[in-house]
Each structure stands twice: as structure tokens, then as C-alpha cells.
Amino acid sequence: MNVPIKADIVIVGAGMVGSLLAAALKHLPLNIILIDPAVVTLPDVDAPFEPRVSALTRASQNVLTQVGAWELVTQYRHSPFTSMQVREEEGRGELQFKAQDIGEDYLGCLVENRVLQWALTTVAINADNVEFLAPEQLTQLERYPQHWRVTLASGKVIDTPLVVGADGAMSAVRKLSAITMETWDYQQQAIVCTVQTQKPHDSCARQVFLKTGPLAFLPLSKPDYCSIVWSAKDEQAKWLLSLSESDFKQELARAFGYELGEVLWCDQRYAFPLIARHAERYTLDGLALVGDAAHTIHPLAGQGVNLGFLDAAVLAEEIARGMARGLPIAHRQILQKYSLRRRHHNALMMHSMTALERLYAAKQPSLIMLRNEGVGFVNNQTWLKHFFEKQAMGLEGDLPQLAQNCSA
Numbered sequence: 001m002n003v004p005i006k007a008d009i010v011i012v013g014a015g016m017v018g019s020l021l022a023a024a025l026k027h028l029p030l031n032i033i034l035i036d037p038a039v040v041t042l043p044d045v046d047a048p049f050e051p052r053v054s055a056l057t058r059a060s061q062n063v064l065t066q067v068g069a070w071e072l073v074t075q076y077r078h079s080p081f082t083s084m085q086v087r088e089e090e091g092r093g094e095l096q097f098k099a100q101d102i103g104e105d106y107l108g109c110l111v112e113n114r115v116l117q118w119a120l121t122t123v124a125i126n127a128d129n130v131e132f133l134a135p136e137q138l139t140q141l142e143r144y145p146q147h148w149r150v151t152l153a154s155g156k157v158i159d160t161p162l163v164v165g166a167d168g169a170m171s172a173v174r175k176l177s178a179i180t181m182e183t184w185d186y187q188q189q190a191i192v193c194t195v196q197t198q199k200p201h202d203s204c205a206r207q208v209f210l211k212t213g214p215l216a217f218l219p220l221s222k223p224d225y226c227s228i229v230w231s232a233k234d235e236q237a238k239w240l241l242s243l244s245e246s247d248f249k250q251e252l253a254r255a256f257g258y259e260l261g262e263v264l265w266c267d268q269r270y271a272f273p274l275i276a277r278h279a280e281r282y283t284l285d286g287l288a289l290v291g292d293a294a295h296t297i298h299p300l301a302g303q304g305v306n307l308g309f310l311d312a313a314v315l316a317e318e319i320a321r322g323m324a325r326g327l328p329i330a331h332r333q334i335l336q337k338y339s340l341r342r343r344h345h346n347a348l349m350m351h352s353m354t355a356l357e358r359l360y361a362a363k364q365p366s367l368i369m370l371r372n373e374g375v376g377f378v379n380n381q382t383w384l385k386h387f388f389e390k391q392a393m394g395l396e397g398d399l400p401q402l403a404q405n406c407s408a
């Protein structure tokens, strides 16, 4: 066996959330190892839009700004949205949220995942206290009385008091540490692709609840380009994927009620199975899960990575606070505090998404009436609309310092 090297923290996974955690810890006197099977590079500025984009809340943008990644994102492509519109295929009501109603310039921002990951990894790699091992991969995890032993595919061995699993939905850290999951299969697939529409999007993020699931048109940085997320039952998704490009464009424009006119062009389609997962616990002795390793959520409110960014920011905050009090880095109080601040919050968001998905999937007349009445009520109550606008910006609740308002 190779002689073990030592690290204060091993972060497994340099996706958006793992890289953010490393970047958020860059000022602390720690020796951090960040591991990923791949290194993300930035594509050409005029490369086609990536099919996977994230609708970032203002809270997430604050975190990215404060760790130094937002300035990198803005050198590339990003698309602030100034309004949001939610409607139902055959409903009477339509909800509209506008940034200007609450004195803001915009509600959130669309950024391609690859750009986010590149910006965050760049900040992490440039930090003096982070060593980036890639291409590399976790293969074994063993618990010793005072530390974890992490074995990598190359045969390298690392001993560390704190392992963080930021390795996504199929987390090896979660599996190897035997943390179980609660799962909820929506039996839906999310079809994503970039489209060009006849009418401009006017920086509005739109979503329609179809009988078969939600369909979102998310505005990109070109005025007539959107990224779509079409959540459809497995059978329908299979059919949508099998359509020719021209049939798919027609079906898409029709499903969206021609709100942005015809769909003129669409890029390759990709499908993601939709499964909500929640780890039964976020921490063990000397171990924590963050991001999709801890939870995956229906994309209908675009919250997944926003929750993951808050996990990483809260964990970094609790580590810094613990260290300031002289606690060892993996002290139980630090990890418990992290779990307490995040698990309940994420569970609430996940259950709300499932409830919303169920409410909109329901066909009973009483529930349809309830939806329409609810939409009408919210639209007529200025205070309630402002409440939802603030929620959409992610600026409510127990926010870590990094997520609080800062000038971008």
C-alpha cells in the first residue's frame, strides 16, 4: 500500500458544489484536497449553449461573488431574468413576478452549468491551501478511530479527519459510508435542450404546468434563445425523444401555447430521470454530505444547485466558526450545526416541490378550482406576491454570511 498522505479535509467531487466548498474555505489555515475524475475547461465564447443551465437565485449569486467566482462567470455568458411567469395549460390564472415590484433590477440569473463549474474550480485551484487531484476518483473509504482513510483509483491513500461527499446523486461517499436514502421516483424524465424561438423572451423565465408535467422556457443571453426543461411522464418522454427535429419543434411550440411563437430551431435533446432523494442523515463522525450527494429535487422550481450552494456555504461557515472557537475541524458540534441548519430546510423545499407537482398533476375539479382560486388570490395580494418574489430570490430564512446581500 502507498504511504498515506495527510489532509485536513478531503472534498470528493469538484462539481459546482464541491468546488464552491473548497473556494469558500480558501482563507482558512487548512490543507484541503479536492478530487474529481474530470477537469472542466471553458468552451469558446461562441460555442453553442450547453444544454444544462442553472437558474441561480440572488443568494447563490452573492455566494459566488463573495468567493470570487462571479467575476469569472460574467466574463463569459450569463442571463439575468427580470420577471417570472407561471401558468396552467387550461387554467384561468397566471402568476407574474417582477423584479421592479420589489425595487430590484432582476430576480435571478441563468448560467450554463459548465461555466459555473469552470469558474468555481478555477477559484478553488488557485487557492494556496487547495490541492486538486484530477483525473482521480474515490474507490474506498475506511473509518479509523481518529480519521478516515480515503483510497483513490490511482492507489493514492489519504488520511483525513474530515471527508466531504460532494460527488453527486450517485455519491460513492454516501454508499461507502452506508448512509441510506429516502427516494421518490416521479416516473418522469426532464428533457432539456436549447431552442430558438420566433419571439424574444424579454428576459422572462416562463413555466406552464401541462397535464403531463411542467414545461419551462428559461431565457439565455441571446434574446431569442431559451433553454427548455420539459418534465414528462416516462412514456411521453420516450415519444418526445423519438420525434424528428421538425416534429419536436412543432410539438413544443404547441405545448407552450405559441407564447413565444414558433420554435425555429432546436439543439440535441437530453433526458434526465427525475427522482427525489434525501439522505437519511447528512453527517457521520468526520463526514458530511453536500449538494446532490445529500438531496436531489424536482427541477420545477430550479432549486437543486441553489440548495447545494447553501449547504457548502453553511458548512464552510460552521467550520470557520468552530475553528475560531478552537475546535478541531471535524468536531461533532460543527457537523451537527451544519446538519441542523440544512437538513430541515432542504426537506421542506423537497416536500413543497413534490406537493406542487402533485397539485398541478391532479385532475379532480375541486383541486383545479383550488389552483385557480389560489393563483387569483396571490395575484391580488401585493404583500403575498412580494413574499414569493423574495423567496424566488432566495433571500429569506437562515442565510449564511456568504449568501447575504453584497454588491455584485
Ligand SMILES: Cc1cc2nc3c(=O)[nH]c(=O)nc-3n(C[C@H](O)[C@H](O)[C@H](O)COP(=O)(O)OP(=O)(O)OC[C@H]3O[C@@H](n4cnc5c(N)ncnc54)[C@H](O)[C@@H]3O)c2cc1C
Binding pocket: 012, 013, 014, 015, 016, 017, 018, 035, 036, 037, 038, 053, 054, 055, 056, 136, 137, 138, 139, 166, 167, 168, 169, 171, 172, 190, 192, 229, 272, 290, 291, 292, 293, 299, 301, 302, 303, 304, 305, 306, 307, 308
Ligand atoms: C433537468 C435538470 C434541470 C436542473 N435545473 C436546475 C436549475 O435551474 N437550478 C438549480 O439550482 N438546479 C437545477 N438542477 C439541479 C442541479 O443541476 C444539481 O443540483 C447540481 O448539478 C448538483 O451539483 P453537485 O455539485 O452537488 O453534483 P454534480 O454536479 O453531480 O457533481 C458531482 C461531481 O462529483 C464527481 N464525482 C462523482 N463520483 C466521484 C468519485 N467517486 N470520486 C471523485 N469525484 C466524483 C463528478 O465528476 C462531478 O464533478 C437541475 C437538474 C436537472 C436534472
